[in-house]
Amino acid sequence: MVIPSADYYKRLFSAVEDFERAFDRWMETQVESDHMSARGLLPTVWPKKGQDESNIRRLELDVAEAAGAAARAVAVTGARIAIAGVGAIDPIANWSLMSAPKALIAPQDIRTTAATVRGRLRTMIDEATAASESGVPGFAPSALHPTIWTAAAAHWTTHQYRAAVAQAAEALTLDWKARLGRSDVDATEFWQQTLSVGDPAPGKPKLAWPGESVNKTVKSMRGGLEPLAKALNLLATGLNLTVRNITTHSTDELGEQEGMERLAAYSFLARLLDNCEIRRADVSGN
16 A cells, blocks of 8 residues: 655645635635525525626636545545435535535535645644654555545544544444445444345345355365355454444543554455445345
8 A cells, every 4th residue: 555645645735725716716706605594495606696607617617627636635534524315425526516406515614624624634744744754664544445534534633543443433334234224233233144144135135255155265274264254244243342332432542553453454344345245135036
């Protein structure tokens, strides 16, 4: 894994500043509203009277171009916002939604996100600079699995490592529960059922490692390791019991190294799950 340098984070910082400037120029041509005024039905921006339409279109293209570069910074810092009924979105990448009926975001959401991204990037620049000056190989948590880092970023960058791990662990479970439609069980039971052997039941899809179920990862004189499918079940449930439950129900803070190790374990699990196949019960009667 390539560890981003301080220069990389600085380029992202500059891209966010470019976006803010382009966005502010465009907003000078717009009437600004908010969710309360729009009542959830109207756009949160619309052109001011007397504005040159061709100039507005030119400024919109400038914002769109700048957003393309700045959106990467949102992904790296995990600064998405949660929208009820929609999930987490990137306000910078989706800035144009403000002009649509039932607008999901308002101008202040975009300004707040940009400021949050800059704040987190400053911390990441400082940490990357310190790592390079120390001569010790660094590790960038922002390079972890996107689901894990997006959930952890807000707490990690403020050095709340226990909360970062707890949020990441919860996010992975909630993500897969949503994908499989399993809001009916708690976290440990969910992983035990979802990664267990056997055929899926109606309403209870399973994740299965692709290939033959008897495949083993290592051969040895004693027959090698357990089949990977069974090991994946043990890994998921084990992390839930030893990491997720403890960080969620404890107030004891973690050190940076302890937090990083736990996030890395969850990132590894998340990437393994991405390789799994979703298997659903055949309810057609065939």
